[in-house]
Amino acid sequence: MNIIAPYYPDAQTLISEGWKLLVEQLGIQKATQFVVLLERGKGDSVKEIADYWGNSSIEDIYQRVKIWKSQEQTG
Numbered sequence: 001m002n003i004i005a006p007y008y009p010d011a012q013t014l015i016s017e018g019w020k021l022l023v024e025q026l027g028i029q030k031a032t033q034f035v036v037l038l039e040r041g042k043g044d045s046v047k048e049i050a051d052y053w054g055n056s057s058i059e060d061i062y063q064r065v066k067i068w069k070s071q072e073q074t075g
Contacts, residue, residue: 028072
């Protein structure tokens with residue numbers, strides 16, 4: 001069997017598309033639980049969260065979560 005996977009020029013694009021697919025199929029709560037289970041016991045989660053959100057304010061984070069939630073409900 002010959003499987004051809006799409007090429008992603010950067011990891012962030014692949015991560016973003018993968019997350020969107022997880023949320024579409026599982027909903028945001030189960031998608032988050034799935035990712036947490038994959039990462040359990042590895043690395044420094046506090047650093048990873050800080051790296052992911054960067055210098056975002058709590059308001060920025062809240063607005064992004066609201067957008068994700070509204071997309072989940074309309075998707």
